[in-house]
């Protein structure tokens with residue numbers, strides 16, 4: 001059995017999802033010879049620390065009832081700096097202006113030679129090269145499958161399963177909120193505002209939906225793909241972005257009459273990164289409905305390979321984090 | 332434009348090369364050659380079908396070159412518009428002179444707007460339109476859409492175009 005001491009920095013939907021899957025998958029992990037021992041958890045105000053492993057169930061309960069994870073007034077950054085452990089799970093909020101706490105946390109982790117698995121797009125969409133260099137210097141392993149398609153494997157698909165192939169283009173739907181709104185606008189023949197309101201009510205859209213509906217979230221994901229798969233050194237400012245706010249129900253109907261649906265499509269290859277509403281033939285593999293995500297990778301040896309799945313959600317995103325964790329430490 | 336041509340070759344070596352030379356000489360792009368070597372026309376010649384892309388202004392030159400080389404042309408079929416595409420426009424389409432938008436595409440010589448459907452819900456709200464564009468080749472269809480995007484951005488219209496794999500450019 002290999003024991004991996006880890007911290008969870010950021011204990012919101014995703015951080016808590018990670019704690020839950022660690023509880024649920026304990027037996028499975030033991031069977032593959034892995035003992036992930038969470039020695040510290042931090043949210044924005046508090047922390048729980050125990051070098052023998054914290055009680056995940058108790059902390060989940062405390063977070064839900066009291067809104068905090070523990071008694072300690074220690075920051076995530078201090079945990080990464082001072083507590084002995086191998087792996088940092090970075091799940092603080094995305095900040096695409098400065099990279100936020102996430103960027104500092106990751107750099108600190110690499111400085112101390114710790115491995116990092118994250119769902120936080122901000123730092124990767126801002127400072128990809130710098131992070132890679134720091135990870136290299138710290139001899140740290142750095143995985144971020146969860147940043148691109150939630151549960152849907154894209155990066156690891158390209159890097160591992162399709163190893164040997166040259167990927168020539170990636171296009172797909174990488175934002176569940178936009179897909180939900182456009183799908184519903186078409187079904188109900190209803191205007192954008194009305195379906196945005198519905199999405200907000202059902203929890204598919206944030207109170208401030210700008211980041212999703214203006215295509216910024218998709219743009220950040222495309223930047224990560226551009227850097228990771230196509231070896232660019234792009235930031236989200238290099239992306240031409242159009243969101244979905246101008247799409248009308250009439251446009252959706254006209255498209256439908258021509259055999260198309262309208263989807264917010266992110267697209268990247270070695271010469272451009274683009275996000276905008278596009279026409280997708282109704283019978284095309286990219287024409288998935290509801291809040292699903294989908295990605296189609298063009299490869300030289302295997303032609304197009306398409307995956308679809310849930311792009312967000314607490315457990316779904318935690319699943320991508322878990323698979324990164326396992327692939328780092330499994331022999 | 333794409334041209335399909337049935338030609339007849341004498342049964343002596345070097346004839347096929349001679350027939351293909353004018354196409355490359357005038358920068359045509361050869362797409363296929365079907366050579367029925369076992370077949371013979373009643374005139375004893377070998378029927379060959381060639382398909383190539385060329386600029387319209389070069390077609391006559393190619394034909395005269397073939398005639399000069401004494402190669403018989405049995406049939407020429409020039410199909411101009413091989414590719415069909417659809418785009419959606421959203422915005423103040425009529426106010427911004429839809430005729431001018433269409434003319435710009437039609438004037439390219441390689442693409443044409445063949446169908447327009449306009450949907451105007453209320454006055455002063457953005458309208459939506461679907462445009463069908465026919466073009467000489469996939470590449471031309473793509474440039475027609477690029478041109479449309481250029482005009483549209485000047486007129487503050489949103490263009491929703493087909494995904495790349497649908498356009499067949501990847």
Ligand SMILES: NC(=O)c1ccc[n+]([C@@H]2O[C@H](COP(=O)([O-])OP(=O)(O)OC[C@H]3O[C@@H](n4cnc5c(N)ncnc54)[C@H](OP(=O)(O)O)[C@@H]3O)[C@@H](O)[C@H]2O)c1
Nearest residue numbers: 010011012013014043044076092093094101119120312313
């Ligand atoms: N939710 C999804 O489905 C999903 C999918 C893919 C990727 N992601 C990404 O994953 C990350 C986490 O998402 P989420 O949905 O879990 O967000 P969330 O629910 O807002 O949780 C963020 C957590 O980070 C904590 N935090 C904020 N600043 C911190 C700091 N400086 N140090 C330590 N902790 C800090 C917050 O503390 P408090 O609890 O005290 O506020 C909260 O626990 C984001 O970057 C997001 O973009 C999310």
